[in-house]
Amino acid sequence: MKPEIYTDDEYIEWALNQLKLQDLKENYEEEIQLAIENDIGYRKFLLNILKVEEEGRSKKLIERNMKAARFENFVTIESFDFSFQKSINMEKIKDFHSLAFLQRKENIILIGPPGVGKTHIVTSIGIQACKEKKRVLFTSAIDLVEKMSVYQKKGLLKKLFKSLSKIDLLIIDEMGHLVLDKEKESMIFQLIRQRYEKNSLIITTNLPLGEWDKIFTSTLSATAVLDRLVHHCHIVSIPGESYRVKGKQKEA
Structure with a gap:
């Protein structure tokens, strides 16, 4: 007063x-x-x-x-060991940090075995987006599907989708660890369809795209999801050894 x-x-x-x-x-x-x-x-x-x-x-x-954003760790691209993963196009990864893909509503998929640095790279991109005042959410694929299932049971799935639609950059980590039934598959499809050409999505996976029928109930379902996901998408393959295995070998 x-x-x-x-x-x-x-x-x-x-x-x-x-x-x-x-x-x-x-x-x-x-x-x-x-x-x-x-x-x-x-x-x-x-x-x-x-x-x-x-x-x-x-x-x-x-x-x-x-x-x-709920990052698991706070890391930067400067701390990424490109000398260990020499197969990675360093300039392309650093270009992602300009966030031009975000302005163009494009997606990024990083494919590679566990431990090659996929999560480090996508986290550093997410942190850069936060610094540019973008809304970001980092989640594992398993946690995201579990959350959608809970909201579905409560009749609140539309509310969750509305909330997620406000996120400028959604990062889904370890997509290859999922095995979906029809209901969960439908929710993933709805989420990707909702973001198509509207907001960017980053996905990490240990499965090549040609093996995504192992995640979904059929090749047809996998194709329907990938059709929207890869239309405006940067696909980066990271073959190589695991950083974590490398560390253990040095200890040995």
């Missing part, structure tokens, strides 16, 4: 709270002191305090997006 009688400082405090200018509230005294010490003009002072608020809000948004 606005005070009836107040000092200048009390009004400033009240107004900043009322307008929800939290970062400005925490820093305006310092900015005033800097303006006095450096003889900064009114326009420059206004510019500086606006930057304080804008930068603070941007930082908080990125932090919220990072938390909401």
